Amino acid sequence: MDASNYLYISALLFTIGAVGVVVRRNAIVVFMCIELMLNAANLSFVTFSRINGDLNGQVMAFFTMVVAACEVVVGLAIIVTIYRSRRSASVDDASLLKR
Amino acid sequence: MTTSTSLVYLIALPLAGAALLLLGGRRTDKWGHLLATALSASSFGVGVYQLTQMLGRSTEERPVSQKLFDWINVGAFNVDAGLLLDQLSICFVLLITGVGTLIHIYSISYMSHDQDRRRFFAFLNLFIAAMLLLVLGDSYLSLYVGWEGVGLASYLLIGFWNQKPAYATASKKAFVMNRVGDMGLSFAIMIAFATMGTVSFAGVAEQAENTSEAALTGMGIMLLIAAAGKSAQFPLQAWLGDAMAGPTPVSALIHAATMVTAGVYLITRSNFVFDAAPTAQLLVVIVGAITLMFGALIGTAKDDIKKALAASTMSQIGYMILAAGLGPVGYAFAIMHLLTHGFFKAGMFLGAGSVMHGMDDEVNMRKYGALRKFMPITFATFGLGYLAILGVPPFAGFYSKDMIIETAFNAGGVKGIILGSVTLLGAAITAFYMTRVMILTFTGTKRWDENAHPHESPWLMWLPMAILAIGSVSSGFLLSRGDALVNWLHPLFDHHEEHEQHLLEPIVVSGLALTMVAIGIAIAFVKYSRQDVASVAPEDVSVFTKIARQDLMQDRFNETVFMRPGQVLTTTLVATDEVVIDGTVRTVGKIAMGSGSALRGLQNGFVRSYAALILLGAVALVAAIWVVVQ
Amino acid sequence: MLQLALEVGQTAKPEAVMFWILGPLAVIAALAMLLVKKAVHSAILMAFVMIILAVFYIAQDAAFLGIVQIVVYTGAVMMLFLFILMLVGVDSSDSLTETIRGLRSLAITAAIGFGGLMISLLGHATLGRSAVGLTAANADGNVQGIAALLFSTYVWPFEVVSALLITAALGAMVLAHHQRSTTRPTQRQLSINRFRGDSLGTAAGLSGPGVYARHNAVDVPALLPDGTPAADSVNATLSARGDMLDYKKFDLSEINTKVEEEK
Numbered sequence: 006m007d008a009s010n011y012l013y014i015s016a017l018l019f020t021i022g023a024v025g026v027v028v029r030r031n032a033i034v035v036f037m038c039i040e041l042m043l044n045a046a047n048l049s050f051v052t053f054s055r056i057n058g059d060l061n062g063q064v065m066a067f068f069t070m071v072v073a074a075c076e077v078v079v080g081l082a083i084i085v086t087i088y089r090s091r092r093s094a095s096v097d098d099a100s101l102l103k104r
Numbered sequence: 105m106t107t108s109t110s111l112v113y114l115i116a117l118p119l120a121g122a123a124l125l126l127l128g129g130r131r132t133d134k135w136g137h138l139l140a141t142a143l144s145a146s147s148f149g150v151g152v153y154q155l156t157q158m159l160g161r162s163t164e165e166r167p168v169s170q171k172l173f174d175w176i177n178v179g180a181f182n183v184d185a186g187l188l189l190d191q192l193s194i195c196f197v198l199l200i201t202g203v204g205t206l207i208h209i210y211s212i213s214y215m216s217h218d219q220d221r222r223r224f225f226a227f228l229n230l231f232i233a234a235m236l237l238l239v240l241g242d243s244y245l246s247l248y249v250g251w252e253g254v255g256l257a258s259y260l261l262i263g264f265w266n267q268k269p270a271y272a273t274a275s276k277k278a279f280v281m282n283r284v285g286d287m288g289l290s291f292a293i294m295i296a297f298a299t300m301g302t303v304s305f306a307g308v309a310e311q312a313e314n315t316s317e318a319a320l321t322g323m324g325i326m327l328l329i330a331a332a333g334k335s336a337q338f339p340l341q342a343w344l345g346d347a348m349a350g351p352t353p354v355s356a357l358i359h360a361a362t363m364v365t366a367g368v369y370l371i372t373r374s375n376f377v378f379d380a381a382p383t384a385q386l387l388v389v390i391v392g393a394i395t396l397m398f399g400a401l402i403g404t405a406k407d408d409i410k411k412a413l414a415a416s417t418m419s420q421i422g423y424m425i426l427a428a429g430l431g432p433v434g435y436a437f438a439i440m441h442l443l444t445h446g447f448f449k450a451g452m453f454l455g456a457g458s459v460m461h462g463m464d465d466e467v468n469m470r471k472y473g474a475l476r477k478f479m480p481i482t483f484a485t486f487g488l489g490y491l492a493i494l495g496v497p498p499f500a501g502f503y504s505k506d507m508i509i510e511t512a513f514n515a516g517g518v519k520g521i522i523l524g525s526v527t528l529l530g531a532a533i534t535a536f537y538m539t540r541v542m543i544l545t546f547t548g549t550k551r552w553d554e555n556a557h558p559h560e561s562p563w564l565m566w567l568p569m570a571i572l573a574i575g576s577v578s579s580g581f582l583l584s585r586g587d588a589l590v591n592w593l594h595p596l597f598d599h600h601e602e603h604e605q606h607l608l609e610p611i612v613v614s615g616l617a618l619t620m621v622a623i624g625i626a627i628a629f630v631k632y633s634r635q636d637v638a639s640v641a642p643e644d645v646s647v648f649t650k651i652a653r654q655d656l657m658q659d660r661f662n663e664t665v666f667m668r669p670g671q672v673l674t675t676t677l678v679a680t681d682e683v684v685i686d687g688t689v690r691t692v693g694k695i696a697m698g699s700g701s702a703l704r705g706l707q708n709g710f711v712r713s714y715a716a717l718i719l720l721g722a723v724a725l726v727a728a729i730w731v732v733v734q
Numbered sequence: 735m736l737q738l739a740l741e742v743g744q745t746a747k748p749e750a751v752m753f754w755i756l757g758p759l760a761v762i763a764a765l766a767m768l769l770v771k772k773a774v775h776s777a778i779l780m781a782f783v784m785i786i787l788a789v790f791y792i793a794q795d796a797a798f799l800g801i802v803q804i805v806v807y808t809g810a811v812m813m814l815f816l817f818i819l820m821l822v823g824v825d826s827s828d829s830l831t832e833t834i835r836g837l838r839s840l841a842i843t844a845a846i847g848f849g850g851l852m853i854s855l856l857g858h859a860t861l862g863r864s865a866v867g868l869t870a871a872n873a874d875g876n877v878q879g880i881a882a883l884l885f886s887t888y889v890w891p892f893e894v895v896s897a898l899l900i901t902a903a904l905g906a907m908v909l910a911h912h913q914r915s916t917t918r919p920t921q922r923q924l925s926i927n928r929f930r931g932d933s934l935g936t937a938a939g940l941s942g943p944g945v946y947a948r949h950n951a952v953d954v955p956a957l958l959p960d961g962t963p964a965a966d967s968v969n970a971t972l973s974a975r976g977d978m979l980d981y982k983k984f985d986l987s988e989i990n991t992k993v994e995e996e997k
Contacts, residue, residue, distance in 0.1 A: 007865075008794070008865040009856060010753060010757070011753075011790060011794065012856045013853055013856060014757050014760060014761065014790075016849060016852040016853055016856060017761050017764075017849060017853075018760065018761065018764050018783070019852075020845045020848050020849035020852070021761070021764040021765055021767075021768065021845075022764070023719050023722075023841075023844075023845055023848065024768060024841050024842065024845040025767065025768045026712070026715045026719075027712050027715050027716045027719060027837065027838075027840075027841035028712075028768060028832070028837075028838055028841055029768065030712070030833075031773050031776075033773050033776075033777075033815060033818060033819055033822065034767075034773050034776050035712075036815070037767070037776055037777060037780045037815060038767075038768075040780065040807075040811070041764060041767070041780065041783065044783070044784060044787050044807070047787070047799075047803075048787055048790060048791075051790070051791050051794050051796045051799060052794060054794075054796065054868065055794045055795060055796075055865050055866075055867060055868055056865045056866060057866055058865075058866030058867055058868060058870060058871055059868075059871050060868070060871050060872075060876075060879045060880055060883055061883065061887075063796050063798070063799055063876075063880055064880055064883045064884055064887075064888055066796075066799055067798075067799060067802070067880065067884070068888075068891060068892075068895055070799075070802060070803070070806060070807070071895045071898070071899065072895065072898065073807075073811070074806060074810070074811060074899070074902075075898050075899055075901075075902035076902075077811050077814060077815075078814075078902045078903060078905070078906045079902050079905045079906055079909070081814060081815070081818045081906075082905065082906040082909035082910050083909060084818060084822070085818060085821060085822075085909070085910060086909050086910070088821075088822050089912070094822045096710075096711050096712060097710055097712065097833060097834075099711070100708070100709035100710050100711075101709065708834070710834055712834065712837060713834055713837060716837055716840055716841055716844070719841065719844045719845070719848065720840075720844050722848060723844050723847045723848045723851070726848060726851045726852060726855065727847070727851055729855065730851050730854060730855055733855060733858055
């Protein structure tokens with residue numbers, strides 16, 4: 006079993022996540038797509054760890070998870086705040102920067 | 105060299121007068137003219153005192169200098185504001201203050217009906233001060249200050265009656281054309297400083313030997329341009345005729361006796377430059393010869409008495425410049441002619457002013473005639489000046505002009521013959537047009553208007569004329585007696601005592617000159633005395649007359665060759681500025697604005713489109729890596 | 735691809751079997767996550783992808799990360815997502831039509847380019863290179879190995895990350911904090927408002943839902959004395975969601991008619 010297959014899967018998932026961020030409008034779904042991209046990166050780290058035979062990659066993935074957890078906490082708080090003020094979870098509605 | 109502390113008073117007195125009258129305003133109206141005249145006279149007194157002092161010293165001790173203050177002290181460039189009164193300067197000082205004072209006196213009466221008389225006298229004093237600074241400065245830079253000062257005074261006085269647009273234009277024309285000459289002088293100063301490191305006369309004279317001929321030629325040509333501008337020499341002569349717009353005393357003082365001769369002074373003063381630069385010297389002679397004929401020809405066609413005299417001035421200064429261009433042998437004669445000319449031409453201008461005074465400011469000679477009976481004194485003084493300018497012995501012009509003709513013949517070779525012929529021919533034409541002026545003005549039939557009441561001028565006016573007439577009679581004899589002026593000026597000029605080849609004996613030259621003068625007089629008599637003169641200038645005249653009436657096309661030439669291309673150049677430059685420079689700036693601005701408004705479309709506020717742009721960036725990054733790896 | 739398939743067929747290692755089953759499933763689930771309308775469905779598919787990834791981690795000798803993935807991600811983070819979804823509206827669904835012109839086609843083109851380039855690059859980078867494996871590194875156990883690294887080489891980043899976690903918690907609290915703009919109404923104030931409101935009819939409180947023989951449920955309206963159903967007796971949230979039964983059908987006259995018909 007060639008370990009690089011995991012890398013292909015990782016690339017595919019990352020790409021799908023990226024498309025999701027652009028295409029979906031629900032803020033929570035966008036957020037989940039970002040999580041998907043982070044997870045895809047994690048998979049790459051773990052796979053590289055295996056290919057290279059040391060655990061640095063896994064430690065990196067661990068740190069990514071911690072940072073992702075922080076991001077989720079703050080990000081969801083932002084979504085809740087936005088929802089509370091404008092009764093909508095669509096990222097298109099928060100477009101005040103236009104003018 | 106002697107030092108003195110009283111030189112500065114020569115300049116300070118009239119300058120103080122100008123300042124007092126200009127700053128004092130209306131409250132000096134009553135006595136301003138008297139103060140100005142008194143100050144000018146006291147300046148003359150200082151000049152006479154200096155002359156007596158100078159005469160009492162030995163030749164080497166005669167030049168007097170006075171250092172006023174450290175003027176410029178920058179690195180290697182050190183100029184002191186200093187005054188220098190030597191044998192050459194004293195001639196000018198006495199001419200300027202002497203003739204100047206006479207003209208002040210004349211103007212008291214001449215300008216008595218003008219409500220701006222005080223301003224006029226202030227400007228006259230300013231002119232005297234500036235002109236004295238010009239001739240007393242001990243460096244080209246000091247001279248330059250005076251040079252600009254007289255230009256300013258000339259501008260102010262030509263345009264004194266600036267309520268008439270034509271007069272204001274005339275003053276502007278004079279100023280602008282003088283500017284061209286001033287450029288020449290400033291370039292000459294720059295060349296002197298760049299090549300010799302000094303701008304003082306003494307310094308340049310000392311360094312001239314060690315300087316390349318090319319630099320000296322350049323400096324000489326620049327000085328010649330300066331002289332041509334100030335002295336109305338070809339090709340910068342066109343302003344002098346229009347300068348007659350000023351009051352007649354101004355024409356007499358500035359545009360006949362003193363300021364216009366500044367060019368002669370400059371060339372004479374710079375003798376060390378021209379002696380070492382034969383090419384420049386030759387150009388001086390050529391310019392002098394051309395102007396001599398130019399002025400004479402214009403003079404034959406002018407009906408305006410002042411313009412005829414102005415053309416004559418131009419021609420006579422041509423003689424001086426020509427003499428100055430002949431080198432050491434000619435300088436003294438140039439100065440001598442300058443002095444005698446100062447007397448007789450100032451006298452004739454004052455005479456013309458007197459005629460105008462009696463004829464209600466009429467200047468057209470065709471409206472004069474038979475004035476001899478009504479203005480006997482004016483006729484007499486004018487007539488003496490006339491005889492002087494013709495060169496009839498023993499009047500002043502005979503001594504000075506004859507010497508110039510003689511020196512021209514002695515220049516050697518073809519050059520001598522050509523120059524001699526030109527000066528002789530000039531003398532004949534001078535005789536013609538001056539006789540014409542005399543006949544049209546004083547003899548023949550009355551042609552004036554019904555309501556004209558010609559009368560003799562008051563004594564304040566004819567007294568200066570009389571004094572100047574005495575000068576016209578005697579100055580030539582006095583100055584040339586025993587070669588007085590030549591010997592007086594001798595120490596200044598590097599006169600090689602070589603035995604000169606006389607092409608013609610002096611007596612032959614005098615005979616020739618007198619013959620030519622007689623021919624000129626005869627033609628004029630035949631043309632204007634034997635037949636009636638039309639009171640309106642005839643139109644059916646030869647094309648040459650028409651051209652001469654238009655000042656030999658000088659204005660049209662200037663307009664076609666300089667003004668029109670200049671206008672085209674400036675409009676082109678403006679258009680270039682507008683299109684290229686401003687266009688570039690504006691295009692840069694438009695590019696910024698355009699790209700801004702184009703890029704603004706990307707900033708639509710939708711976070712998803714920003715994410716799409718990030719994705720595109722990531723694609724580009726990966727593509728770059730891909731390209732590198734492949 | 736053929737080569738890979740041959741490899742699978744030849745060796746048929748357990749890992750390969752697992753990979754070729756779960757890998758496609760993960761990709762399909764991820765794609766479906768984009769395509770489903772309801773956010774809650776997306777969340778469930780996301781959780782599914784994460785569990786598959788956890789399995790991949792474990793399969794690649796990263797047992798610790800695999801467990802953390804399940805506990806932290808699938809357990810905590812995804813539950814947080816669902817919790818927020820509940821808060822925002824559990825069945826709110828996007829329309830999938832694009833509102834920004836050209837964005838979708840741009841995104842898909844870019845994604846195809848990105849994926850293609852990545853896969854091409856990966857093919858260059860790792861094909862023909864065999865994995866070293868973690869047997870040696872995990873000799874003392876995977877958790878011990880990671881711990882050894884974490885508390886030696888990475889101890890500084892580890893501390894920084896802990897600070898980040900605390901900061902994030904504080905940030906969430908600040909964001910979630912709601913500042914009152916008016917003073918809290920007192921009991922007395924509320925009472926006064928109630929009786930001075932628009933209608934005295936509701937001052938005594940709204941009637942409860944009708945719990946009668948036919949529909950013993952909260953979504954059935956009560957009947958007023960004249961036999962007409964009271965619309966406001968049903969919870970407003972239920973009526974807003976459209977989960978309330980049509981109250982007209984509980985009109986007494988209707989029921990009577992029906993009773994007569996049954997007779």
